[in-house]
Amino acid sequence: MANYALIDSYLGTVRARAHRRDVGEVLAELEDHLYTTVEVLIGDGMDPGLAERRTLERFGDVDVMADSFASQPRGGPVMPTRFTKTSGTLAIAGGVLWIVYVGLWWAAGVSPPWGEVEWESLSAASGILYMMGAGCLLAAAFLTFVTVLALNRRHGGLGRPGRIGLVLCGLAVIGALAAWIFVGWGSLLMVGMILTAIPVLQRGIGPRLPTLALGLGIPAGAITAVVFRALEDKLSLGWIGLWGDQWIPDLTGITVAAVILAVGLIGLGTWLRGEGLVDTDIAEHPLSAQ
Amino acid sequence: MSGQALKGHLDLLLLAVLSDGAKHGYAVIDELRTRSDEVFDLPEGSVYVALHRLEAAGFLVSEWSEVQGRRRRTYRLTEVGRNALSEQSRAWSEFSAAVFSVLKGVPWPTTP
Numbered sequence: 001m002a003n004y005a006l007i008d009s010y011l012g013t014v015r016a017r018a019h020r021r022d023v024g025e026v027l028a029e030l031e032d033h034l035y036t037t038v039e040v041l042i043g044d045g046m047d048p049g050l051a052e053r054r055t056l057e058r059f060g061d062v063d064v065m066a067d068s069f070a071s072q073p074r075g076g077p078v079m080p081t082r083f084t085k086t087s088g089t090l091a092i093a094g095g096v097l098w099i100v101y102v103g104l105w106w107a108a109g110v111s112p113p114w115g116e117v118e119w120e121s122l123s124a125a126s127g128i129l130y131m132m133g134a135g136c137l138l139a140a141a142f143l144t145f146v147t148v149l150a151l152n153r154r155h156g157g158l159g160r161p162g163r164i165g166l167v168l169c170g171l172a173v174i175g176a177l178a179a180w181i182f183v184g185w186g187s188l189l190m191v192g193m194i195l196t197a198i199p200v201l202q203r204g205i206g207p208r209l210p211t212l213a214l215g216l217g218i219p220a221g222a223i224t225a226v227v228f229r230a231l232e233d234k235l236s237l238g239w240i241g242l243w244g245d246q247w248i249p250d251l252t253g254i255t256v257a258a259v260i261l262a263v264g265l266i267g268l269g270t271w272l273r274g275e276g277l278v279d280t281d282i283a284e285h286p287l288s289a290q
Numbered sequence: 291m292s293g294q295a296l297k298g299h300l301d302l303l304l305l306a307v308l309s310d311g312a313k314h315g316y317a318v319i320d321e322l323r324t325r326s327d328e329v330f331d332l333p334e335g336s337v338y339v340a341l342h343r344l345e346a347a348g349f350l351v352s353e354w355s356e357v358q359g360r361r362r363r364t365y366r367l368t369e370v371g372r373n374a375l376s377e378q379s380r381a382w383s384e385f386s387a388a389v390f391s392v393l394k395g396v397p398w399p400t401t402p
Contacts, residue, residue: 036316069335
């Protein structure tokens with residue numbers, strides 16, 4: 001077999017950066033491709049040195065390719081799938097559930113569970129509305145996680161921020177089921193959605209307004225609640241619970257968050273359900289580096 | 291056409307190229323170039339990245355053989371990949387026909 005020093009050096013760079021279990025197979029495959037290409041070019045009459053350089057130029061920048069082959073492929077295909085389309089419907093349902101949730105809690109007339117709900121103070125009807133609202137909240141949080149998962153899957157992954165965001169949103173749902181500490185799991189959900197929205201916006205791969213709404217819903221709600229709490233002394237906005245929860249300021253903040261999230265989820269859901277191909281821009285994809 | 295213009299469509303094109311039988315990476319790239327009359331010109335390594343991703347997603351399976359002393363990997367469509375190709379081809383056909391109709395100023399679908 002002929003000696004192709006440039007190709008061997010190229011493959012050496014790929015090998016040095018790879019930390020995947022099938023690195024041997026990847027190198028064998030690339031070697032077959034590169035040697036075949038250079039042999040075809042030489043067979044067409046090209047000078048061997050030029051053929052080797054041309055082969056590597058056509059294959060792609062060594063740094064970009066070495067990074068691309070460094071880890072196991074993940075994220076799935078870059079196209080709408082049955083999963084992403086179904087998730088679109090679920091995202092719309094999630095948006096509706098966020099609205100239903102706050103509606104039920106306003107109707108119940110109770111505080112959000114910043115601490116513990118004062119059950120003794122609730123009428124039977126309020127208690128039922130409150131529990132129905134809590135059920136909607138859990139379902140809405142879960143469907144929000146499904147939407148974040150679908151955004152990742154739709155684009156073959158959103159890089160490290162997307163993966164971290166997905167994990168945080170998943171932990172938030174688990175946290176919501178396991179412990180009723182709104183601030184804790186709400187914060188996880190907020191950070192998770194921000195980390196998901198950033199790569200989508202940076203790469204221009206989704207509708208901007210719904211994506212912005214997904215990322216900014218909870219922060220906007222939190223700011224609203226803080227502002228309303230600051231006004232509490234002057235305006236006497238509702239009662240303050242034993243655990244420091246303030247019905248009108250807190251639920252107003254939650255409402256702002258829920259409405260913005262609903263806009264985001266319904267917009268993203270409508271988009272994910274679309275049959276048409278959507279232009280994508282995967283920054284980590286070698287195509288975008290050319 | 292640059293790789294930039296192909297982004298987001300490469301997976302579908304690869305499934306289409308593999309729809310008429312198993313091929314190794316070099317043949318896939320060659321077929322892609324030939325079928326597009328050399329309009330699609332992209333870094334060849336990116337095709338392998340996409341092939342690996344599609345295999346990990348269950349759209350393709352690969353087999354190894356030995357050809358002229360070198361190991362060669364061949365890819366073929368799975369049933370999942372064939373279904374995805376069919377679904378996306380239909381969506382793409384509708385989309386491109388609608389764009390063409392707008393550009394040409396004729397209603398779509400056109401009546402014979």
